[in-house]
Amino acid sequence: MVEVAADLSLVERLRVGDAAALEALMERYASRVYRLAHGILRNAADAEEVVQDVFLTLFQKIHTFEGRSALASWIYRVTVNAALIKRRGRKSDREVSIDAQLPSFRPDGHRAGEDALVTVDWSQTPEADLLSRETRAILERAIDDLPVAYRTVLVLRDVEGLSSEEAAEVVGDSVSAVKSRLHRGRMALREELTRHLGPRQAR
Amino acid sequence: MITCKRLIEEFLADFLDGTLGPDQLAELERHLSLCPPCVAYLNTYRKTRDLVQKQAIDMPPEMRAVLRKVIRDRFSRHTP
Numbered sequence: 001m002v003e004v005a006a007d008l009s010l011v012e013r014l015r016v017g018d019a020a021a022l023e024a025l026m027e028r029y030a031s032r033v034y035r036l037a038h039g040i041l042r043n044a045a046d047a048e049e050v051v052q053d054v055f056l057t058l059f060q061k062i063h064t065f066e067g068r069s070a071l072a073s074w075i076y077r078v079t080v081n082a083a084l085i086k087r088r089g090r091k092s093d094r095e096v097s098i099d100a101q102l103p104s105f106r107p108d109g110h111r112a113g114e115d116a117l118v119t120v121d122w123s124q125t126p127e128a129d130l131l132s133r134e135t136r137a138i139l140e141r142a143i144d145d146l147p148v149a150y151r152t153v154l155v156l157r158d159v160e161g162l163s164s165e166e167a168a169e170v171v172g173d174s175v176s177a178v179k180s181r182l183h184r185g186r187m188a189l190r191e192e193l194t195r196h197l198g199p200r201q202a203r
Numbered sequence: 204m205i206t207c208k209r210l211i212e213e214f215l216a217d218f219l220d221g222t223l224g225p226d227q228l229a230e231l232e233r234h235l236s237l238c239p240p241c242v243a244y245l246n247t248y249r250k251t252r253d254l255v256q257k258q259a260i261d262m263p264p265e266m267r268a269v270l271r272k273v274i275r276d277r278f279s280r281h282t283p
Contacts, residue, residue, distance in 0.1 A: 019278030026270055034262035048266055052273055059278065109206025111240060121243035123250040130254060139258055158252055159259045164220075183216040190244075190251040 007071040014062040022059050029072070030055075032160060033079045039155030040083040042144055046090075053082045069169055076160070076170040080152060087148065096145045101188035122197040135197070142192035150185035157182050205230050207241050215248065 010028075013021035033054050038047035057078055065074050104112045111118045129135065143151060149171075156167040157178075168178045205214070214231045217223045223231065235242050 019274065022278060023271060023274050026274060030267060030270060031262050034266070035259050038260045044260075044263070044266075047260075048269075051262070051266070051270060055270070055274060056277065103211065105206075105208040109208040111207055111211070111244070119240045119243055121246050123243075123246035130250070131257065135254075136258060139254055143255070143258070154255060155259075158255045179216060186216075186248060186251055186255075187211070189255065190248050193251055193254070194247060 004070070008067075011062065011065065011067070011071060014059060019059075022055060025058065026055050029075050032072070033075065035159060036076060036079045036155055037083045039143075039159060040080070040148060040152055041087060046083075046086055050079065050082045050086055053086075054079050057082065070166075073166060073169050076156065076162070077172075080170060084148070095147050098147055098150055098184055098188060101145065101191055102184060103187060103191055117194060117198045120194065120198040122194065122200070125197060125200075130197075135193075138196050139189065139193060142189050145192075146185055146188060150181050150188070153178050153181045154185040154189075158186070204237070205234050207234075207238060207244075210234050210241055211244060215245065218245075219249065219252075 006028075010021050010025050014025065030051060033051050034047055037050035037054070038044065041047055041050065054075070058075065061078075065071070106112045143154070146154065152171060153167055156162045156170055157164070162170065164175050164178050164182075167182075168175045171178065210231055214223060214227055218228070218231055235245065
């Protein structure tokens with residue numbers, strides 16, 4: 001509740017053009033904007049530009065914020081839009097079709113694939129190995145490979161901790177679409193991690 | 204009994220959210236008690252989610268200082 005009250009007073013000050021309020025808004029929200037922008041765009045330089053764009057936009061467009069959603073939702077939405085616009089200008093695109101990344105199943109409903117990989121449970125791998133530079137690089141690349149719509153939902157839900165309802169409001173989609181996209185994104189990442197961590201475990 | 208495909212594609216996400224209905228929960232638990240590959244899947248799916256959370260890139264402190272300066276320079280004439 002304290003956060004809501006503080007947000008409302010910032011909004012009022014921004015509406016009358018108080019630039020110091022913009023700085024306060026930045027202190028409060030810059031980390032979140034950066035994490036989301038970086039999650040979508042995958043590099044620091046682009047993310048930095050988006051953070052600046054977002055705060056300038058927030059100041060210029062504060063009159064369009066009607067207070068129907070939470071301020072954080074609005075800020076996330078502006079961030080997603082700014083990141084997607086910046087992404088359009090970039091030629092390099094690692095995206096791989098999501099279906100190609102999902103687990104496949106046999107006609108009897110069991111998972112298809114090499115026995116060892118289907119049964120391996122690498123979840124108990126020591127944290128030091130899971131957080132190693134090598135594993136982080138594999139996960140980073142796997143996230144790069146997700147189609148951007150899946151990556152966006154993944155960051156909103158699993159990194160920023162938004163609920164399905166909040167994430168749906170940010171991306172302008174239904175809750176069921178967001179849930180499905182999150183699940184498929186996580187499944188794709190799990191497949192990739194298993195390909196690398198599985199064989200080690202199964203030895 | 205539900206198949207692995209049904210468990211993974213339809214039940215798993217709601218199970219982790221705690222929104223699976225009682226009948227579906229019973230079916231999921233029954234399947235897990237008989238299917239080590241699905242137990243492995245559940246554990247590694249959960250772990251994947253945890254790793255994604257730890258993968259988050261935080262804003263470099265220098266960038267915050269730059270942002271502060273940008274805002275001050277750009278809007279120094281806008282203080283009422």
